[in-house]
Amino acid sequence: MPHPTVLGICRCLLLAYAVSLSSCAVILENGMPIQWAQTTSQVTDLPIQNGVLTPDPWHFLHRMSFYRLMIAATDPFMGPMGTNATDSSLWGLPLQLGWLLTSGRLADPTGATTCGLQTGDTMCISTQSWWGCVNYFASALPFLSAAKQGFLGPEVQVQMQVPAGVGDFCTTYANCSARYPDAMSKWDAFFQGLKAATASPLPDNEKKDSLLGLYWAAHIVSTDASAECNARLSHYSSAEVSFAHSWLSSAEYIAAAHFHSNLERSALFMSLLPRRILRVGDSAPNISDLNEEENHTVYVFSWMKNINTLLGGSLVRLWRSAMCSVNTREKGREMLEQLLLNPNFATHTFLSIITGMTTSCLSPLY
Template sequence: MWSALAIPTFLFLSLFSVGLASNPESVRAINKNYPPFWNQVSGDITVFPVKDNKIIINIWNYLDRLQMYKILITQTNKYFVHIGANDTGNVLWALALTYGKLYKTGRFSDPSNSSAYVYDAGSPGYLSVKSGWGGINFFEIVMNFLAAVESKFLNVPYEIVLVSRGENKSDFCYSVKECRASYPEAMDAAVEFYQYLQSTRPALGNVSVYDASEERATLLMWKAHRAAIDIGLSKFTNMSWYSSVSERNFTVDFLNFMEFCESTVYHSDFNSSKSFLLGFPCKPLEDGENMASNTNFKTREKAFLTLVKFMPNLNKVTDGWFFMVWKSTVESTQLRHSLGRFLIETLLLMPLKA
């Protein structure tokens, strides 16, 4: 069994190896890896239009949704200054960078016409309300953002109203009140993350540096992420939301694989997330594509596709035992977290060294 696990695990560690490097990137290098149009949106919530004492956010507009991510990162950066230079230590980067990657690879387009999608670096557009990826990502950002408002982490003078596109309206929620009523557990999980940040104190009297624990913050971020993703997966796994069966299967595999990352409380800072997403497939998958032989994909993408399929399948054939062991190992104490990851990774790599 260990030999069977060795190659996929080696690929897993390789994908994250750059993220484990301690040297911070320069500001110039970071800018190249931001989500598309990152520098064109503000991290200030007051930039959104106000109408009838309500802040209006067009949640189906790429830039508006991107600005929601930037506001959350801007407002939480001070809690992670001690983790990475140039604001790279923020544990929310995994969410923002994944959003940008999904947009750039055309996964927010109408699945019935996804072949017509061409990423235009000069013209940001709308997210299709018919996209499964768009629907799942909706809950990720909305639960986070509205929880930050509800917990008073974001000081918002007006009510937040998200603009509906009309189609499939019942599948979503568009205000704190609606989301709280429909998805209380997901809202609670996200609120817990922001309440934790609020409970931390300035380190050494410096109001711009807080004593937030990277492990605790990362665990709570992943917990909130899983709660939101579970909502999306329950709604958007039907084939009608995707351009192909292969793309639908990849979506489910990828999000289930993220449960493995969550259960290890894997670091979600800028560098780790950027390195991980290097292998994210550059376009939606077409039916009949063979990831091992398809020349459209680079080696890193083929490794990524193999890995995200392997881990969920391993968990499935072990009847959930694999992820359960990881969770019971890493979520107790810091010591067990560190020793568990070290021992398992060492055991899985031993056959490669033989």
């Protein structure tokens, strides 16, 4: 029998496309990411000038289209991920972007414009949004890398548009590689790894683990590069800033465990995220207008971040050490599910299991 919390989340997912009926973060629309049907399925449908693609990454549909195009282009190489059409590890990215939209985190937090607001341009991504800025590194950079690696067609060149008065974003593969060489090289390695996996003699479960490792390595380094966005945090409440930091910290655990971010698993976890920006006075697990699952997620993220800080970063280091094999990473994913989906899974149990797993990794068997 599924855990009651899981059943509640499933009900949320079924109702996610009907805002008036749902009490969860709205991330799905007819079983697909928000606004998916409005995105482009052809590279040539994006703006083109003098033979160069010139998409606007500050328009929600363009940014979401990056993901649709990358998923379609890489699907033939995603066999090790599973047999379903939605098993690609890239599905977590459009779901995350959809959550950012519906939770109001892409809108202008300064109030100076109506960018992203229901009373303004709902498809606008504000350059002043910390969340929109951080997401740029997980959308524009992999899209530029995919184009460079030939996934969007032979010799496709891309030049991202930049809003007037904004000059702190890289816009081409060459420019981004010069400014963020580690991030771009990691995305290149992921896309190259997809091609190499087709000829690899390894069993599919090992290919899958390896590809997920490459994917999350690129994701984490992109997040590190997004530190340039930090000045924008001043536009938010202390509660939202705390959540933003703990949200970033949670990625370290997810990445080390090689979480399979397909559509189904990503939707399950994205539905746990708070459906609105946190305000002054919000304190999980007692935020009155968030449901139990959302309160629990905000609380657990905060706990993991605070414990790691108190331990001088050793919790993350222990976790990384424990994720030393395909087997322990599988156990790690199960633990994270328990921690987030089961409120009865005690945090001290999490700590004791990590310690035990780290010890086992020191065994000659590993």
